Amino acid sequence: MLEIRERNLDHSAMIDSKKHWDNIAKPIGSLGVFEDLIIKIAGIQGSKNVDIGKKAVVIMCSDNGVVKENVTQTDSSVTAIVTENFAKGIASINQMAAAAGAKVIPVDIGINRDLTVPGIMNRKISYGTGNIAKEAAMTMEQVLKAVETGMEIVKDLKDEGYKIIGTGEMGIGNTTTSSAVASVLLNLPVREVTGKGAGLSEVGLKNKIRVIEEAIRFNRPDPGKPLEVLAKLGGYDIAGMVGLYLGGLEHSIPVVIDGVISSVAALLAARINREAVNYMIPSHMSKEPASIKIMEELGLTPVVYGNLALGEGTGAALLFPLLDMVLKVYHFNSTFENINVKAYERFDTK
Ligand SMILES: O=C(O)c1ccc[n+]([C@@H]2O[C@H](COP(=O)([O-])O)[C@@H](O)[C@H]2O)c1
Numbered sequence: 264m265l266e267i268r269e270r271n272l273d274h275s276a277m278i279d280s281k282k283h284w285d286n287i288a289k290p291i292g293s294l295g296v297f298e299d300l301i302i303k304i305a306g307i308q309g310s311k312n313v314d315i316g317k318k319a320v321v322i323m324c325s326d327n328g329v330v331k332e333n334v335t336q337t338d339s340s341v342t343a344i345v346t347e348n349f350a351k352g353i354a355s356i357n358q359m360a361a362a363a364g365a366k367v368i369p370v371d372i373g374i375n376r377d378l379t380v381p382g383i384m385n386r387k388i389s390y391g392t393g394n395i396a397k398e399a400a401m402t403m404e405q406v407l408k409a410v411e412t413g414m415e416i417v418k419d420l421k422d423e424g425y426k427i428i429g430t431g432e433m434g435i436g437n438t439t440t441s442s443a444v445a446s447v448l449l450n451l452p453v454r455e456v457t458g459k460g461a462g463l464s465e466v467g468l469k470n471k472i473r474v475i476e477e478a479i480r481f482n483r484p485d486p487g488k489p490l491e492v493l494a495k496l497g498g499y500d501i502a503g504m505v506g507l508y509l510g511g512l513e514h515s516i517p518v519v520i521d522g523v524i525s526s527v528a529a530l531l532a533a534r535i536n537r538e539a540v541n542y543m544i545p546s547h548m549s550k551e552p553a554s555i556k557i558m559e560e561l562g563l564t565p566v567v568y569g570n571l572a573l574g575e576g577t578g579a580a581l582l583f584p585l586l587d588m589v590l591k592v593y594h595f596n597s598t599f600e601n602i603n604v605k606a607y608e609r610f611d612t613k
């Protein structure tokens with residue numbers, strides 16, 4: 264598995280898309296990074312007629328054994344409660360996805376209890392992960408199963424006609440696992456990539472940094488082996504999102520990055536197959552300090568700098584209406600021809 268057919272963006276669709284932008288009656292390139300994003304989606308979809316009509320946010324939900332080390336403000340029971348709230352339609356992502364016209368798909372990929380509310384995709388691999396301070400989070404078999412799960416979900420969504428997928432997660436403790444993975448992959452000190460997650464005091468943050476350092480010392484992952492780093496220090500939520508990104512590459516679907524946990528998954532996917540970055544759409548720069556370092560390494564430019572730190576796919580959902588708005592200009596604006604302006608002649612000096 265993880266053998267992905269060789270894929271390339273459709274460069275002629277991208278050239279057509281760029282030409283289309285340049286014919287629109289407005290200053291050339293004036294929608295900035297948004298123009299680049301639409302051109303990238305044209306390359307992914309293989310046509311300048313970009314279509315992101317049918318949208319979904321897939322939320323990978325799971326528990327993390329490291330919560331036992333007092334690295335979080337709430338206990339792990341919150342993971343299951345919030346996941347059930349996704350299915351009830353009463354969490355933040357439900358409100359934002361409704362405003363954006365996106366379907367919310369919560370996935371139980373490793374929550375530590377059985378869920379009782381209908382409407383959650385049951386892809387549970389085990390009841391939470393191991394405590395990374397004292398053991399590996401997952402076996403390699405479990406990691407591969409989680410990555411495959413994400414890839415299969417993308418395939419199914421593509422078959423159902425979805426055109427763009429937002430990544431999301433819910434998992435108390437997952438900023439601890441994410442910071443551990445980021446520290447190893449980026450070869451940066453733990454304190455430079457670790458923040459307060461869903462809310463910690465300064466003392467709590469110090470303990471979190473100490474626990475992550477202990478986890479790296481104990482597990483000793485090889486930084487050159489992304490799946491090993493993921494198995495030893497990550498979680499099912501992160502692994503499931505790695506699968507979403509690799510699925511985007513495999514099935515030519517744009518996959519939107521959310522916050523820091525989703526960004527760490529994007530970094531892992533990129534280390535597994537660098538081509539995956541061509542299918543990733545950045546949304547926002549999370550408040551957590553690892554985010555900026557990851558975006559720099561991926562060479563991606565988020566469009567929202569709002570200090571968000573919510574997760575659930577909310578940042579990805581925030582991007583959808585912005586893309587829809589920009590696509591209105593792309594599809595329906597007047598062109599230079601329509602308004603009888605010869606754009607380039609103004610620069611003629613004869
Ligand atoms: O998306 C982010 O950048 C982000 C930053 C901080 C916290 N979160 C959310 O908060 C939870 C993890 O925080 P913590 O403190 O339990 O590690 C998890 O459910 C995430 O969805 C998310």
Ligand SMILES: Cc1cc2nc[nH]c2cc1C
Nearest residue numbers: 337341345461573574575
């Ligand atoms: C209530 C709550 C909602 C969340 N959504 C994502 N992470 C979260 C953490 C908490 C604590």
